[in-house]
Amino acid sequence: MVNYVLTGVVLGLGGVLLAWWGNPPRTGACVSCFLENIVGALRLHANERMQYLRPEIPAFVLGALGAAAARRDLVHRSSGAFTLRFAVGVVLMIGCAVFMGCPLKLGLRLGAGDMTALTGAIGLAAGVFLGVQAVRGGFSLGRETTPRAVGGFLVPAMMAALLALAVVEPGFIAKSTRGAGADHAPLLASLAFGLVAGALAQRNGFCITGGVAHLFLWGRRLPDCPRASGMLAGVGAFVVAVVVASAATGQFSPGLVGQPSSNEDYGWGFLAMLTVGFGSILIRGCPFRQLVLAGSGDHDAGGAVLGMLAGAALVQDWGLAGAAAGTPFAGKIALLLGLAFLFAVTLAYRDRSA
Amino acid sequence: MDRLDLAASAAIAVLLAGVFVLAVDEPSAAPPDVPAGPSAPADDARCAAEVARARGVLEGGGLAAASEAAESLLRSCPRDGDVRLLLGDVSLQRDDLPGALAHYRLAVDLEPDLLDRRAPNFQGRKLRHVVEEALEELERRRTGSARETFADALKTARYLLRRIAGSCG
Numbered sequence: 041m042v043n044y045v046l047t048g049v050v051l052g053l054g055g056v057l058l059a060w061w062g063n064p065p066r067t068g069a070c071v072s073c074f075l076e077n078i079v080g081a082l083r084l085h086a087n088e089r090m091q092y093l094r095p096e097i098p099a100f101v102l103g104a105l106g107a108a109a110a111r112r113d114l115v116h117r118s119s120g121a122f123t124l125r126f127a128v129g130v131v132l133m134i135g136c137a138v139f140m141g142c143p144l145k146l147g148l149r150l151g152a153g154d155m156t157a158l159t160g161a162i163g164l165a166a167g168v169f170l171g172v173q174a175v176r177g178g179f180s181l182g183r184e185t186t187p188r189a190v191g192g193f194l195v196p197a198m199m200a201a202l203l204a205l206a207v208v209e210p211g212f213i214a215k216s217t218r219g220a221g222a223d224h225a226p227l228l229a230s231l232a233f234g235l236v237a238g239a240l241a242q243r244n245g246f247c248i249t250g251g252v253a254h255l256f257l258w259g260r261r262l263p264d265c266p267r268a269s270g271m272l273a274g275v276g277a278f279v280v281a282v283v284v285a286s287a288a289t290g291q292f293s294p295g296l297v298g299q300p301s302s303n304e305d306y307g308w309g310f311l312a313m314l315t316v317g318f319g320s321i322l323i324r325g326c327p328f329r330q331l332v333l334a335g336s337g338d339h340d341a342g343g344a345v346l347g348m349l350a351g352a353a354l355v356q357d358w359g360l361a362g363a364a365a366g367t368p369f370a371g372k373i374a375l376l377l378g379l380a381f382l383f384a385v386t387l388a389y390r391d392r393s394a
Numbered sequence: 395m396d397r398l399d400l401a402a403s404a405a406i407a408v409l410l411a412g413v414f415v416l417a418v419d420e421p422s423a424a425p426p427d428v429p430a431g432p433s434a435p436a437d438d439a440r441c442a443a444e445v446a447r448a449r450g451v452l453e454g455g456g457l458a459a460a461s462e463a464a465e466s467l468l469r470s471c472p473r474d475g476d477v478r479l480l481l482g483d484v485s486l487q488r489d490d491l492p493g494a495l496a497h498y499r500l501a502v503d504l505e506p507d508l509l510d511r512r513a514p515n516f517q518g519r520k521l522r523h524v525v526e527e528a529l530e531e532l533e534r535r536r537t538g539s540a541r542e543t544f545a546d547a548l549k550t551a552r553y554l555l556r557r558i559a560g561s562c563g
Contacts, residue, residue: 302556373417376416392396
């Protein structure tokens with residue numbers, strides 16, 4: 041229980057402090073926003089205001105790798121559905137982009153008093169519920185096998201290369217001088233936070249959607265299951281830490297009006313987080329959890345991470361992301377199609393003989 | 395097919411129908427007030443100089459002259475955010491709050507750097523103060539038949555406050 045709470049506190053405090061030290065408002069830690077910045081730095085999209093090699097993302101992966109290696113807990117597994125997880129990773133990024141944040145940022149927004157994020161929270165829970173129903177109904181992406189270990193190191197190696205590029209800053213890496221891409225905390229602070237958070241999350245499997253899923257899965261047996269109650273406690277500790285840290289740093293402002301990274305399309309925000317919750321359960325983890333698993337050698341998560349990177353480029357290139365003005369037309373279409381895809385995956389991958 | 399299959403199939407059908415409905419109702423691509431295409435750098439410098447001159451007139455108390463200059467600049471520099479900002483200030487001095495907010499919105503849409511504290515033409519603090527006061531005033535004025543008139547202005551004010559608060563994108 042203590043480990044889960046510690047992880048939640050570290051994530052919450054770190055997320056708020058990084059925003060205070062220079063990351064965009066309410067975006068001290070956001071997997072989707074940071075992946076969009078990273079692909080922008082790699083010139084995979086043309087938005088000049090969203091280009092920065094965020095060190096937090098590689099640090100999450102490498103922190104998890106370090107913790108897994110130290111405990112001899114590298115888990116090389118694959119269910120053979122790499123392409124599908126890649127596609128779901130793309131859908132997760134579409135959902136996050138429409139909502140303007142991943143489940144981590146949802147917690148940061150809520151904890152800072154942003155009431156516009158409430159519909160997203162309800163949507164996330166609804167999506168997790170749908171995913172749990174699918175799992176209970178026999179959904180499975182295949183039997184796990186143990187592939188060659190080297191494949192599980194590809195994503196960590198890629199992240200190490202990205203981190204090196206973030207430090208060296210060669211000329212071919214783009215870097216925003218204006219806009220959100222130019223807002224960043226000191227490199228060492230971001231790196232330290234990412235490594236510690238990644239390591240802690242690897243130890244206890246911290247996952248926001250997982251915490252909510254355990255509530256649906258375990259129900260009244262919750263108090264008897266340390267992992268279930270621990271994960272929920274971790275998520276709760278995360279939100280409480282955000283509230284306290286936001287208040288202490290003057291970033292707490294409750295209400296609906298004038299909230300950063302928000303708009304008035306509450307219905308689309310609900311659907312977006314529903315998509316993220318649903319997709320996260322299908323591939324066994326929210327975007328943050330996918331990074332941690334990829335760092336632990338999980339080949340499946342590696343596929344999801346690559347899909348998230350591709351999705352991050354697409355949402356910027358095709359203008360799918362939500363903004364202060366609302367959800368763009370293309371984003372609405374992409375979200376509905378992405379959600380339909382998740383339902384189709386549920387149909388296609390059910391084991392009805394169980 | 396069991397209940398889960400039926401529910402998933404129904405969801406897919408509803409979502410695809412939603413895509414069709416959205417596609418049929420597709421809105422126009424760009425807001426009508428924003429002219430398309432970039433402006434030339436030489437025009438930018440000329441516009442900036444003329445905006446500065448007009449602002450000097452406004453600050454000196456020449457509301458009518460500044461208003462005329464701003465309207466003229468709007469024709470010659472349609473994509474300049476600072477022109478819209480000036481028009482917003484003129485409207486504010488005329489107590490035309492909805493007009494001011496509409497111009498401020500176009501200003502930040504055309505020139506996002508107005509809200510970037512690193513930019514030399516950063517106006518975030520001033521805009522926050524002005525918009526918050528405008529929002530309060532509009533809430534006070536919003537009664538009876540004026541409700542519809544101010545609904546759009548209130549929406550614009552809330553949009554501006556979100557833009558000023560910042561975002562990750």
